[in-house]
Amino acid sequence: MSVEKIDVDYVAKLARIKLTDEEAAAFGEQLQDIVVHVQQLDKADISSISESELANDDSANHLREDTPRPGLPTDKVLNNAPEAADGEIVMPKIVE
Amino acid sequence: MDITTETISSLKRKYAAGEASPSDVLDALEARIESTEPKVLGYLRRNLEKAREQASVSDTSLPLGGIPIAVKDNINEDGEICTCASTYLENYLSPYNATVIDRLQAAGAFTYGRTNMDEFAMGSSTEHSAFQKTNNPWDVSRIPGGSSGGSAAVVGARSAIAALGSDTGGSIRQPAALCGCVGMKPSYGMVSRYGLVAFASSLDQIGTFTRNVEDSALILQAIAGYDPMENTSKQQEVPDLCAHIGKDVKGLRIAVPKEYFGAGIDAEVAQKVKAAIDWYQNEGAEIVEISLPHTEHAIAVYYIIATAEASSNLARFDGVRYGHRSSEAKDAISTYHLSREEGFGAEVKRRIILGTYVLSSGYYDAYYNRAQKVRALMKQDFEKAFEKCDLVLTPTSPTAAFKAGEKLDDPLQMYLADVYTIAANAAGICGISLPCGFNSENLPVGLQLMGPAYGEPTMYQAAYAYEQAHGWSQQVPSIT
Numbered sequence: 001m002s003v004e005k006i007d008v009d010y011v012a013k014l015a016r017i018k019l020t021d022e023e024a025a026a027f028g029e030q031l032q033d034i035v036v037h038v039q040q041l042d043k044a045d046i047s048s049i050s051e052s053e054l055a056n057d058d059s060a061n062h063l064r065e066d067t068p069r070p071g072l073p074t075d076k077v078l079n080n081a082p083e084a085a086d087g088e089i090v091m092p093k094i095v096e
Numbered sequence: 097m098d099i100t101t102e103t104i105s106s107l108k109r110k111y112a113a114g115e116a117s118p119s120d121v122l123d124a125l126e127a128r129i130e131s132t133e134p135k136v137l138g139y140l141r142r143n144l145e146k147a148r149e150q151a152s153v154s155d156t157s158l159p160l161g162g163i164p165i166a167v168k169d170n171i172n173e174d175g176e177i178c179t180c181a182s183t184y185l186e187n188y189l190s191p192y193n194a195t196v197i198d199r200l201q202a203a204g205a206f207t208y209g210r211t212n213m214d215e216f217a218m219g220s221s222t223e224h225s226a227f228q229k230t231n232n233p234w235d236v237s238r239i240p241g242g243s244s245g246g247s248a249a250v251v252g253a254r255s256a257i258a259a260l261g262s263d264t265g266g267s268i269r270q271p272a273a274l275c276g277c278v279g280m281k282p283s284y285g286m287v288s289r290y291g292l293v294a295f296a297s298s299l300d301q302i303g304t305f306t307r308n309v310e311d312s313a314l315i316l317q318a319i320a321g322y323d324p325m326e327n328t329s330k331q332q333e334v335p336d337l338c339a340h341i342g343k344d345v346k347g348l349r350i351a352v353p354k355e356y357f358g359a360g361i362d363a364e365v366a367q368k369v370k371a372a373i374d375w376y377q378n379e380g381a382e383i384v385e386i387s388l389p390h391t392e393h394a395i396a397v398y399y400i401i402a403t404a405e406a407s408s409n410l411a412r413f414d415g416v417r418y419g420h421r422s423s424e425a426k427d428a429i430s431t432y433h434l435s436r437e438e439g440f441g442a443e444v445k446r447r448i449i450l451g452t453y454v455l456s457s458g459y460y461d462a463y464y465n466r467a468q469k470v471r472a473l474m475k476q477d478f479e480k481a482f483e484k485c486d487l488v489l490t491p492t493s494p495t496a497a498f499k500a501g502e503k504l505d506d507p508l509q510m511y512l513a514d515v516y517t518i519a520a521n522a523a524g525i526c527g528i529s530l531p532c533g534f535n536s537e538n539l540p541v542g543l544q545l546m547g548p549a550y551g552e553p554t555m556y557q558a559a560y561a562y563e564q565a566h567g568w569s570q571q572v573p574s575i576t
Contacts, residue, residue, distance in 0.1 A: 006453060015407060015452040016414070016429075017445055018437035026442075031450055033508045038396040038463065046469040054468050062331065064324040076191035082421035089417055094428045 006031050099124035100254035100572045104163050104311040107257070111156040118151040118162030121257075122208065125164060129209075129255045132575050138230045138240070138249035138256075140169050141177060142209045150206035158204025160318055165200060166209040166259035168247050170217055171302065172291040173197045173207060180293050181225035182215045184413055184420045184439030194291020195326065196260060196302050196319045203318035211246030211259060215441045216410065217267055217295045219243050220513040223504055224443040231500070233275060233573040234539050238497040241271030241513075244305070248275040251305040252540075254572050258315055259305040264295050265398050266492075266517025268303045269529035273492035273542020276531050276571060278559075280304045280312045281517075283549040284524035285330035287316070288323030296405035297328070299398075299521040308569045309530060309560040313337040316552070332550060340557035346380035348558060350545075351485035355391035356516055362495045368533040368541040369491045372562060376489070379561070384485050388477040393470050394518040395511055400454050400467035401522075407451030413439065446507060475523045482548045487558055490516050492529040492542035516544060526552050530559050531568035540568070 008027050012019050019027065074087060083090040097116055110116040126144060133139060147164065154162035167173060170180045172190035174197075179185045197207065214224040222230045222245025230245045232238040233253035240249040244261030247268075251259050252275030261268040263281035272279020281303045292302055302319070306312040320334040352373055357366055377383045415421040415435025422434035440448070454463035481488060494515060503510040520527035525546055532543035543562070547555035563569050 008449065011449050011453045011456065012445075014456060015448050016411075016432040016436060017440070017448060018433040019445060020437065023442055023445060027446055027449060030446065030507050031453070034399060034450060034511070035453075037508055038400055038467075041393055041396050041400075041463075041466050041470055044390065044393055044466075044470045044473065046466060046473065049469040049472045054472060062327055062329070064327075072191050076189075077417075080188055080191070080418035082415065082419070091416060092425055092427050092431055 006035065097124055099128050101570065102257065103307050104160065104257065104314050107163060111162055118154040118156065119148065121162070122147055122151045122164055125208070125255065125257070132233065132253045132255045135236050135575055136231055136233050136249050136253045136255065137228050138211055138246040138253065139166070139209045140179065140181070140212050140227060140246065143176070147206060147208040154206060155204050160200065160314065161204030163205045164208040164257055165205050165315070166211050166247060166250055166256040167197070167207050168213055168244050168259070168261045169210045170213060170262060170293040171196060171260060172293070176210065178293070179227070180216045181213045181227055182439065182441070182444070183226045186420070188419055192291065195288035195323045197291065199319045205318070209250065209256060211244070211250060213246055214243035215444050216293070216406070217243040217262055217264055218406070218443050218447050220266070220270060220510050221503065222246060222271070223500065224441055226441055229500065232497045233575050235497065235537070236575070237499060238539070239274070239500050241274035241493070241497065243267040245271045247305045248272050248277060248279065251275070251277040251307060252573065253575060254307070257307070258311055260302060261305055262292055262300055262302050263521065264299045264402060265521050266514040268305065269517045269527055269542070269544060270493050270514060272305055273529045274497040274540065276540030276568070276573070278306045278309055278312050278528065278530045278569065280316065280528045281520060281526060282316060282320065282552065283526040285328055286320045286334060286550065288326040288329045290323055290325040294409040296402040297409065298405060299402060309528070309556060309563050310338070310341060312528065313341060313556045335550060335553050337552050337556060339553045341560045343557050343561070344379060345376055345558055345561045348381045348487065348554070349384055349485040350376050350381045350558065351384045351386040351481055351488045353386050353388045353391065353481070353488060353490060355388055356490040360494050360512070360515065361491060364535040365491050365493070365495060365541050368535070369543055372532045372543050373489060375562065375565065376558070386481050386484060388481060388519065390470060390474045390477050391519060394474065394522065395515055397467045397470050397474065397522060398514070398518045399450070399511055400463050401471060403447045403451030404455050404464050405451070407448045407455065410444070410448055443507070471522050474519055478519070478523045478525055478548070486547070486551070486554050488546040490544045490546070492516060492544040496535050496537070496539035496541055520546050525549050526555055528555055528559050530563055531571070532566070533568060
């Protein structure tokens with residue numbers, strides 16, 4: 001697979017991050033270098049690994065019994081909020 | 097008492113004999129910190145008053161009773177600031193304890209000092225901290241490694257008895273090698289990640305920095321074990337980690353993978369590690385040459401999977417519920433964009449962008465899915481290897497500590513510093529780095545031993561035997 005030019009502005013929008021001008025300028029080339037490096041995975045023969053094999057990884061998702069227990073105290077949580085009032089987190093208006 | 101040479105076991109003996117108290121140790125440690133810290137800068141914060149209180153009420157009969165332990169600043173501790181070395185979390189006050197903190201306290205230890213790191217654990221030099229650069233105690237013009245560079249530097253400087261860190265692709269073992277201390281990444285699922293700020297959840301593990309091998313086993317024994325709060329925590333019983341400590345290495349089968357001695361390795365590092373291989377052979381271990389054929393893909397696999405998971409994990413930092421919110425934000429969307437712009441440093445943004453790219457429509461199969469399959473092949477490489485051997489021996493890092501600033505503008509070169517440590521995370525196995533000598537510039541060199549999942553007791557056995565036969569772990573840097 002050849003490496004297309006990464007549209008950094010587009011990906012930054014997907015990631016909901018505004019970049020500074022310097023970052024936007026530097027990232028294009030740096031990310032291109034990294035993507036060229038990771039292209040080497042094309043050489044690996046992955047035909048022996050099936051999708052179901054990946055899904056059966058035993059390292060994930062051992063669920064506990066769903067029993068009620070105390071949550072975090074509201075005041076401790078709101079203490080970290082950028083803005084809070086009346087026991088709730090305050091946000092800029094979302095809908096006009 | 098010379099605080100630079102004490103270990104957990106020597107302090108426990110002193111406590112039992114009534115020769116010293118935890119408060120004495122804390123005072124001696126603080127005096128050492130005051131002399132080293134202006135040059136090393138490994139700590140972000142220390143709460144001496146709180147530590148004094150905890151030291152004074154320590155129960156020294158417990159396994160880690162009265163032992164002060166430093167903590168990487170991405171592990172939550174109730175009532176403490178936890179920044180992940182990010183402007184975004186500069187004022188974040190942990191509302192609860194990570195499971196490892198609960199367990200340290202239950203074992204009688206108390207925490208002292210929050211250590212510097214690369215922002216959100218993304219980096220190999222600790223130069224990506226938003227707050228300060230940490231220096232290598234063996235040469236302060238050099239980096240301590242990363243991302244747990246603060247923990248490595250303070251244990252290496254002997255200004256901490258021990259520390260916790262986190263290891264996603266080598267973030268404990270690589271800085272431990274560069275700072276001349278023992279760094280250990282447990283098998284995946286052995287230690288709960290509950291309360292560790294997530295970077296790449298399928299790779300992250302909390303582990304230890306210590307002055308010697310035995311101390312590592314003592315701390316790991318206290319923090320390991322199933323935790324219902326963490327769904328990748330394994331229910332498997334934790335073995336007695338000290339069970340084989342003190343036994344010789346006769347008959348142990350130690351494998352040396354040829355891929356780890358190829359291009360890019362520093363000649364002096366290769367020579368020190370080869371000398372360690374010779375030592376094991378002379379002591380009666382069987383040295384087995386093996387191949388881990390997918391090693392060449394380790395960096396590529398890692399920087400796809402880790403950034404993909406990071407882009408998802410770090411989506412929680414949205415300027416809404418906690419952390420930084422831009423004062424310029426006018427609505428929800430600009431709250432996200434601007435808060436993240438202002439709160440995150442360049443390396444974090446670079447990795448989120450890369451992770452978002454490899455997961456985006458049209459690229460998912462080519463990058464993420466393919467990387468997962470190559471990761472499965474890497475895992476199989478180790479499964480096959482462990483049919484023929486008990487442990488795998490490699491260098492920890494291809495070079496000794498590099499100069500500050502040397503790789504800062506070239507992210508790919510920085511990433512290559514992790515080439516020997518990534519595989520253990522990808523495969524979920526355990527790995528330890530221990531000192532194996534000093535190069536001609538008097539910089540420490542690290543040796544890595546990797547064992548199969550839950551193979552820690554044999555790993556500690558081999559590491560301890562080597563350590564006892566050499567004096568490397570007892571070297572104290574002069575810090576000038």
